[in-house]
Amino acid sequence: TQARLVVDDEFEVAQVNDRLFGSFVEHLGRCVYGGIYEPGHPTADEDGFRQDVIDLVKELGATAIRYPGGNFVSGYRWEDGVGPKESRPRRLDLAWHSTETNEFGLHEMAKWLNKAGGNELMEAVNLGTRGLEEALDLLEYANIPSGTKLSDERRANGAEKPFGITMWCLGNEMDGNWQTGHKTAEEYGMLAASVARGMRSLDPDVELVVCGSSSHAMDTFGTWEETVLQKTYELVDYISCHAYYHPELQEDGSRDMVSFMASGEDMDGFIKDVAAAIDATKARLKSKHEVFISFDEWNVWYLNEEPSKNPEGIGNWPVAPRLLEDVYTTADAVVFGDLLITLLKNADRVHAASLAQLVNVIAPIMTEPGGPAWRQTTFYPFSLTARLAKGGTVLEPKLASGTFDTPRYGEVPAVNSVAVRGADGSVNVFVVNRSLDAPAEFEVKLPAGLETAGIEAQTLHEDDILACNTLDDQNRVTLHDNDTVAFDAASGTVRMTLPPVSWTAVRVK
């Protein structure tokens, strides 16, 4: 395969919003308990936070953290998680058929975020079993400085200053019939509008995310966006998209790896379709207001497969069971890198995104109780993209690539790529070779007059595309220098070979 990217400084897509590198901590499985919080762990601090996990979260470069769910939030009573720990109730969590001890709640999360590098908190309100009143109570508790019942309760519980939460999700995946309190688009649109109106009158600085579709493939996709946006357009700042990809199991027991490698095409189409729904609503309402996309759940997830099966039985509600603990292959990490490229390419419409999730649960970071924490394969594309792209500007991608055929998406480009002009003047190119068997000869034409002090290229690739990092072999898969990279100063061209199933970041300083 041949592919060529022309990097032209004259045409910008958008500034990279830091929130594009957000992640997600849900009360689910061992994400909170045994993940970020494990009192008694050898690295735990006085709050019970694992320092080894905090170090990896900082290295990952995750920004805004969405919390506390996810499906969990649709049955959550936020007030169970504040006040003295010994009087917090144990509750059933219907979403994950688990017991929630409430040992960890809003105060612990705010404290942990400070210790993890001052990341922003993106809080979700429960619009499944609850509504306007409880959302207003939580907002008052979190954001009013003092002098009211709930703000004074917060102060009495140890947080003198308000949490100052700006980003709020108006429920979670309310289009999904698995969601506690699932609603039609009409019902949800009405509720979201009234909650948004109330929250805005309490705190005019909030930024609100209304629920879009749980996936591009939902039967209600499109009409859901149209109905919900029609009712909420002037009151919200974002509409959400959620997408998870995995290689589908075929009847013969094999997996459709060819289509899986092209998952970025579906994500790109999803974003374009939602952007069209936003534009159509804006036109219909003759509005001047802008609504952006919060891609607040994205990842590879072997959904419905063994590690994601809920506990069952009336007497069986475990605390923090091992759930959704997918072990990611090298191929998964390459697709994951392609999803990041796709988010960057659409940085004019996608202003926030949350990698679902952060620790243990479909996560880049894994832990063992009392034992080590380590990086999954997906950790690498995230951390390097975040490090190179934060603060930069996405340049309009002018890309020509050979193609291949997929059962699911038809003919797709074999190479996907995007360039980001760094805040320091560097040019950073992110590229995947989606082909399962053919290497790609990749050429990047740099902007004219770019002074180059050096070029670095790092590639994620393994001959065994199913190789992964595990407790017993934590560093099996990692980034390697790509030593095929060459620079031709006369033509301002970088050339390199991309192995099949590989993700690469090139930095030209």
Ligand code: AHR
């Ligand atoms: O991230 C796991 C789950 O996926 C979330 O709880 C839910 O919102 C989605 O279906």
